[in-house]
Amino acid sequence: MSGGERLSELIVEADGGSRGNPGPAGYGAVVLDPVSGEALAEAAEFIGVATNNVAEYKGLLAGLRAARELAPDASVRVRMDSKLVVEQMSGRWRIKHPDMKPLAAEAARIYPPGQVTYEWIPRERNKHADRLANEAMDAGRAGRQWQPSASRAALDAGAARVVGDATAGAAKARAALAHATAPPVGGPVTGPGTGPSGTGALSGPAASSAPTAPGGATAPAGPVAPAGSAVSAAPAAPAGAEPAPATAEPVPAAGASPATPPVGWAAPADLGAPATFVLLRHGETALTPQKRFSGSGGTDPELSPAGLHQARAVAAALAARGTVQEIVSSPLLRCRQTAATVAESLGLDVRVDDGLRETDFGAWEGLTFAEVRERYPDDLDAWLASPKAAPTGGGESFAAVARRVAATRDRLTERHAGRTLLLVTHVTPIKTLVRLALGAPPEALFRMELSAASVSAVAYYRDGNASVRLLNDTSHLR
Template sequence: MTRELIVEADGGSRGNPGPAGYGAVVIDAATGETLAEAAEYIGRATNNVAEYRGLIAGLRAAHALAPDARVRVRMDSKLVVEQMSGRWKIKHPDMRPLAAEAATIFPAPQVSYEWIPRAQNKAADRLANEAMDAGAKGGQWQPKRGAAAPTAVATGAEPGAAVGSRASVASATSAVAADPTSEAALAAERPQTPPVGWAASADLGAPTTFVLLRHGETALTPQKRFSGSGAQGTDPELSPAGRRQAEQVAAALAARGTIQAVVTSPLRRCQETAHTVAARLGLDVRVDEGLRETDFGAWEGLTFAEVRERHPADLDAWLASAKAAPTGGGESFATVSRRVALSRDKLIARYAGKTVLLVTHVTPVKTLVRLALGAPPESLFRMELSAASLSAVAYYADGNASVRLLNDTSHLR
């Protein structure tokens, strides 16, 4: 006899778009027993994105339990139910990858969709709110100890809204499959709002633009040594070359005349770079803890070759997974992504419509670019970012983002 499972899923956004999370439960249809729970804070996203993320998490949890089961999905999102049932067209290009991903988890004949009132979706709603509450405190949802039965299903996703792929459903599905846990699942759904530049009538006002400046060189930079958050005592100052680079970028930015605010990582090399630029621009400097570099733990101050020699297994794990942390209590890229995404959202709200210089480090700059592109975590290893280079990302009122510049060093030549 074919097993039947019920998936109840929900998602919410406090602001739409705003801080968002999802929840999902898998229930044995025969006994009513809750078999699994999933919940996650996903950063800044819309209700519809959160709803789809909840659906995907619930279906994956059900598939892990019984891939041959018949699944009855129950949700209070009319949009998701009707789109997944095939009765409503999925017009928005950013929603298509999410729907496509959900459709690939089980063969279509095994899944049915049913709309239910919100009052009948309390378990999933509770989990979504718990995830958002955890996110508001800077953490992630964790299953309660002593809970009756459910097994927590970790999706491993990192929060933070990202721009959806503009590709076809087939190619977008491949991209999502490569990293089903990417921030906001490659999309920030805005019903009836086309992506920026796709409709001549779109008038979203001035974007919030982050000009991303990697600090100038330190003594460690030419040696390509791990130089992180300073947790192990390494917080180097700029070298003479780095101070020259800071002056050069200050002159270039002054000539452009577009920077309206300066925000920096708390680490010395960034603060020195930021204050050099701010003095030239006549601006104050604001410090944001979320912009600090990764804590590389016991790897601080070592070269890649030295880490390979001393900690080969840990290095292999770190290169293979965004959830792996450096030896000695360092930060994983997933952890860094969470705090960078939270700072991003906070700064977008503070400086809406302005052009802001963020003076920070390799990992935060690459992470902001990665999130804007909806690229998988391994893309961090595929970007070059020179000392004192400039990159730029623009964030629009509908939640879309546009990468405008990456690793520009023309001002140093």
Template sequence: MREFVVEADGGSRGNPGPAGYGAVVLDAATGETLVETAEYLGVVTNNVAEYRGLLAGLRAAHELDPSATVRVRMDSKLVVEQMSGRWKIKHPDMKPLAAEAGRVFPPDRVTYEWIPRADNKHADRLANEAMDAGSRGEPWSPSSSTAELDAGVRSAGVGSRASASAGEAAGSVGDAAGAVGPSAGAAGRTAAGAAGQTAARAAAPASGTAPASGTATASGTATTPPARAEADVRAAKAVASPGWGPPDMGAPATFVLLRHGETPLTPQKRFSGSGGSDPALSAVGREQAEKVAASLARRGTIQAIVSSPLARTRETAAVVAARLGLEVTVEDGLRETDFGAWEGLTFAEVRERYPDDLNAWLASPDAEPTGGGESFTATGARIAATRDKLVAAHAGRTVLLVSHVTPIKTFIQLALGAPPESLFRMELSAASLSAVAYYADGGASVRLFNDTSHLR
């Protein structure tokens, strides 16, 4: 019986946002690329794009040989665990896609394997190519680098199964508990495009209409005629400066992200979101706000201040604004996640009272805290929309955003295109400063993270 390897990926630039998927079918024995497929999807969530990539890869394998066995390799822990039957599928947009994927081959002929993102570069590249093509209003067509990548895959021995340690695979519950503090975030991953994989990016079509998908064999023959000679030239030039805005992009919108000062709940590491008592700053927190205000005044770069509507952020912002002589604008999108019935509790107390809900919350960004709290997928979508709104309003300016743990971690995670579990591996201190620059082509550059030098 013939065996295929299907590698699939999907991503969205914003969550939800302009999205695409990529999938490749490989010969399990030789590692030879048999089929590539990719498609721009319009505006959907990251998880939906990942499931669409899986479905496309399975269908492509079925067309080659419906009697084959298939080994699916993906860097989405969520999809792998759900399709393996170990995690429940709750999201209404993913249930039908998962069911459809489960019907392509008999379940006993498909196995699922998690791989690190670095080992899923082929499918990731295809997904980003699809998103780039969609942003230009063009259909996806195969890259000229396919033959080179295919040769590299064969030399690496795809026919022998790669394995990842449990620590790489998802991050332990202990990691999550240690990172929770007052709150912890896990928003949907965006596919911003690794350097050398994607070209300069433009905004997606406003209508969200998806161009037709394209499929190519290893020989490079495409069902969609390629029309991208000029685009490839532009892409080659854009990749010359990965991670930084090209010189003709102009000054970026730079967000300096300030977490509010301590409240009485902060040192106790209690959940403190937008659905609780909304505590004010403690004496320590007010002192921290004064110190960060003095540091920002010395730098002299802040041109505007935008704050979450919660008391602790507005108080911190007011101290800084008084020092800098600026007004404070309140933006509701910067508020902290609503932790529902967990508000005011420690992590250990939540573990004792709501163990099943907590386990689900740690396992999936779609899970909500007990009592109708806000999922991290919802928080991620809110932050992405707020980011886009503020970038458009403050192009070329340096703006101080006074916010909370989850929103600030989400800004960083989205800018890096990091997976959801990365949020549990970030430490964000009270009154710390981080910074992200956003360029006109849609690129982002993380310039600072969790700086507390001004508090010493």
């Protein structure tokens, strides 16, 4: 792009993440030349404790402001992997959450109506903004501002490529970068552009106990202060790169993991945004209040009227939280019905994963615990004593279920790092995920209560650690 050329179109890619959802959060945004794909400006900021959706909206705001500084008259195409933000800003979905309404209104005011269009892209195509968001969260965790990793020469070269009135903004941005400091978390952020809103310095042309049958019905981090932000016109840095002040402790690259990761209080800071599983047990069926074994080897019952009511209640609660980004369901009807009800409320699609199906209880399907005890006493005793014992008639052992569920967990966490997934599934898969996250023995399955339409949550970090955030929450059913 020549020095005198004016841009008639810009592409903004933005993303946000939260390590806990809500938890320590940050955003990233990049402005691209639509022809060359060149990165014209980058923005990133650690914003303290927030949800994924709030962080995504903050990223959108930063990207639009950066684009406006570059070319206020250009048409802007926003590309994000947040279907929620894209559909809401396009006017196709209603904005219900009170935290998102003012952010959406602010974004709509940056450019005149009709000058900005929105496009959903898969997460794999939004890696640049995703990397920036993670860099910002890593910087905030270390107590400093995010800064671009390019050299000053590259920064100056990038600024020289900015056209029109944005040239003056580049000069001011370089001055701001020269005076910016790296304060500890919670300390003051100095330098031009810093204010009570938490927007920090600029560095480029843009602103910015009795056993319970597992198949039956019975059977949250303190706030972190913002550490500032920065915007750069320099080319994008390699993934995971982050310069540190000479006095700062080195921060491991995202994705790195120790040979034997410690857990609990001995664990180091996490190495990237976690994949968070919100675990929803399906609503009641006719078998649930009777406490009958209901797995994947018998009939496939539908939700009862009470179960449908429960599904609607949990859907409303999840919509109010505004944190779920994707929905994955067991293939069994009761889960698919529950998932569909939630999906309608959230405006999301449902993907079915066979790994989330309930245990096959063999000849015990449809029976109560007392009936199994009367008909198959030896088999039941063996089943209660060993996770390797299977129910009568070719059922599935808890050990087999654990292998299946663990494989599903690994596949989903690898594919959805940094995302919040709603898994609509059953008693045994949810208890298994919790047990594995806690490192508890198999008999722990008989010591957890899990009600119909209850919500639990586990976060999985890239260093191998897991954190159980919630278990058997039924507050939405009251």
